[in-house]
Amino acid sequence: MKILYYYIILSFITTTLFAKDIRNIFFHTPYLNGVDKNDETIKYNADFNRDGILDSITVDGCNVSIKMSGSKSITTSLEDQCGECTEVKVTQEPAYFFIGFFGTDNGDIYAYRYDKEQKNWFLEGMISKSKENKRIVFDKTLFPKQWSIDKSAVIEPKEDISHMSVSRSIVKKQHLYKAPNKNSKTKMYLLEGDKVEVLEEKDDWFYIVYHGKKDIKAWIPKTAVDEQ
Incomplete structure (x- = not known):
């Protein structure tokens, strides 16, 4: 019983610390298992907005369809952020949607975060992979404004991040x-x-x-x- 208690406490502390850094979210937060609808279409089911109702994200190539309770349905194309080798990874807590080139030595991965107030997913930044330096760097400087995944809304920065990362x-x-x-x-x-x-x-x-x-x-x- 004590072991279970300490495990729960440690998991909570670890999750809290990791949540402060998107690189740690990307590496250490469990990804959801998608359901293959066919060779190209994958569906992710989870309660992303934590209201007790199951939501879904369906990815068909570069096309993304999002259905969430209490929010409008979103259907959009991310052609400028994907290609033949594109993969998608989704986390529930915190709610993130990653799309990009996971298996290549050089490539970019775009990170979208769900915003409960705006009831939409917003581009928080990009993770750049480089074979030369073998490091992954999260860069917010390319996105001083955070556009929603369907380009219908934008969040202005709360601070000057022009010099960050x-x-x-x-x-x-x-x-x-x-x-x-x-x-x-x-x-x-x-x-x-x-x-x-x-x-x-x-x-x-x-x-x-x-x-x-x-x-x-x-x-x-x-x-x-x-x-x-």
Whole structure:
């Protein structure tokens, strides 16, 4: 009984922490099993808006049909986000709809989040895969406005995210700094080719995060990374 109790508590804490980062949602939240209606059409059944009534998402190639209680039915095409190798993954809690190129070395995966207030699915960002750096980076900078999956509505950003999650490469060995000044140099460093995400900029400095065995946040000179 104690084991079950601790398992439930641990699962709750883990889910709460993962939910704060879409990369962790993508990797660690269980996907729903779709029902094959034919060779190309898959249907996902779940209570996405948590009202006790079963909803459905049907995917036929690039065409998506969504039926949810209390919301209008949505039928739309995502031709600009899919192709021959496109796959779809759906999670229930939290409710996300991923579409893109899961099996390729290089490709983009688009992430849609269900918004209970708007009663629609909104494009929250894109996960970019790269064979060269073998990392997956979630990028919100491409979508300062979050369009709904059927392009009928848009959510304006609540904050300026123009500088968030921009992926850059280190051009040569670079020591990390605790603050944006040369007096705060640490013993830690990054090597040429390491990928970092720029979170903030101040004068001639970038505040970055490096995703290694653990996330490391620090300041580096702007000259330490490649130009875009």
